Amino acid sequence: MVYPKPVEELIDQLRILPAIGPRSAERIALWLLLDRKRNPVSLAEALVECEKQVGFCSQCGFFAEKGEDCSVCNSSRRTSNAICVVEKAPDVIALERSGAFNGKYHCLGGVLSPLDGIHPEDLRIESLIHRVDEMDEGAEVILAIGVHIEGEATSSYLEGVLKDKEVKVTRLARGLPVGANLEFxxxxxxxxAFEGRLS
Ligand SMILES: [Zn+2]
Structure with a gap:
């Protein structure tokens, strides 16, 4: 490689990004170096600030500024009578874009996968149960977990855990193709899928 070492390092770092191959990484690095108007320092600073300031909401597990709850949990316009359970934080973004839901969320942080060593205690299930216990009678918990083997197992497990609670438990059904991730x-x-949810 003929590049100065820091450029090589930049290309290596860009290659970590999803959907960026070696050629694209090189192109982006050169674009940043050649076109200073694009202000690569601001980009670097934004990354550092995200790393420093962004964490996860203590209530629902969605992205939030460190030490604070997320904008959904903090919003007084969202009903607390419905919690939509998702696998991971980006799924919240996908559902918010759909505009189909006006309740709160709960991000599990993954799905059950005993073969990969992911058991109930590794997911945010305890905190979900705690939140459900605080809900009013007749409230709804919507399981919006991807339709794949581990997702189905996780939904079934949660249905079992929540069956004696005084809430209605529904699942997203119609509309989501098998093998789909909510994020995409x-x-x-x-x-x-929201309109066709089943209990
Ligand atoms: Zn939250």
């Missing part, structure tokens, strides 16, 4: 589903698919 389009708006219409998510809206239909």
């Amino acid at each position: 589903a389009d708006q219409l698919t998510l809206t239909r």
Whole structure:
């Protein structure tokens, strides 16, 4: 490689990004170096600030500024009578884009996968049960977990754990293709899945 060492390092770092191959990483690095108007320092600072300031909401596990709850949990316009349970934080973004839901969320932080050593205690299930216990009678817990083997197992497990609680437990069903991740589903698919949820 003919680049100065810091440029090589920059290319290596860009290659870590999803969907960026070696050629794209090189192109982006050169674009940042050649076009200073793009202000690569601001980009670097934004990354550092995210690393320093962004953590996870203590209530729901979605992204939040460190030490604070997220914008959904803090919003007085969202009903606390419905909690939508998702696998991970980016799923919240996908559902928010659909505009189909006006309640709160709960991010599990993954799905059950005993073969990979992921058991109930490794997910945010205790805190979900705690939140459900605080809900009013007749409230709803919507399981919006991806339709794949581990996702189905996780939904079934949660249905078992929540069956004696005084809440209605529903699942997203119609609309989501088998094997789909919520994060990549389009708006219409998510809206239909919400409308067709089953108890
Ligand atoms: Zn939150």
